[in-house]
Every structure is written in structure tokens, then in C-alpha cells.
Amino acid sequence: MTKFEDELRNNNFVCSYCTKCQHFVWPTSDCCNKCLGDVIWKQVSRKAKLVEVSSKDEKYFCIAEFEGNIRVFGTLLENLPPQHDQSLILEKCGYDKSPKFVFKTV
Numbered sequence: 111m112t113k114f115e116d117e118l119r120n121n122n123f124v125c126s127y128c129t130k131c132q133h134f135v136w137p138t139s140d141c142c143n144k145c146l147g148d149v150i151w152k153q154v155s156r157k158a159k160l161v162e163v164s165s166k167d168e169k170y171f172c173i174a175e176f177e178g179n180i181r182v183f184g185t186l187l188e189n190l191p192p193q194h195d196q197s198l199i200l201e202k203c204g205y206d207k208s209p210k211f212v213f214k215t216v
């Protein structure tokens with residue numbers, strides 16, 4: 111069990127962050143993917159941007175981007191097709207064998 115998974119279960123999205131390069135290291139890692147330096151765990155903003163959307167059985171799935179470089183796969187609460195460049199809010203996150211993200215449109 112990693113801290114990342116642990117925090118996700120508590121509806122808290124944290125990601126590894128390099129204080130030297132000042133960017134989030136995604137996928138999460140023990141060291142920075144640019145300078146190989148140590149990273150800290152940092153809270154990720156709940157605001158995200160819709161990158162891609164798909165639908166299946168009247169449910170909407172999306173790829174959302176946080177902080178400019180953290181892209182995750184998630185589900186959308188609304189049953190309406192989202193707009194292009196839609197702003198999203200992370201409604202809920204969790205972990206069940208893989209990270210789970212649920213978004214709603216803003």
C-alpha cells in the first residue's frame with residue numbers, strides 16, 4: 111500500500127512533487143523524472159480540465175488533466191455530453207485495485 115493509494119481511499123488526491131523543478135511527477139514516483147531528486151507528497155487541486163470524453167451505455171467517461179500534466183481516466187456524473195474544454199471538479203476519488211476518479215462539470 112502506497113501513500114498515494116492510501117490517500118485516494120480517503121478521497122484525497124496527492125501526487126509526488128519535485129520542489130526543485132516545481133512540478134508534479136506523474137505517474138507517482140519516489141524520485142523526480144527530470145532531475146532524479148527527492149520528491150514530496152503534495153495535494154493536487156480538485157480542479158481539472160476535460161481532455162477527452164467517451165460514452166458507453168449512456169454513461170460518460172473522460173480523460174481529465176490536473177495541474178497541467180496529471181492525466182487520469184475517470185467517470186462523469188452528468189448524463190449530458192460535456193462541452194469542449196469543459197472545466198471539471200473532482201467530486202470523489204478512491205482506490206479499488208486501480209485509482210478511481212469521479213468528476214462533475216462546473
Ligand SMILES: [Zn+2]
Pocket residue numbers: 128129130131132142143144145146147
Ligand atoms: Zn526535479
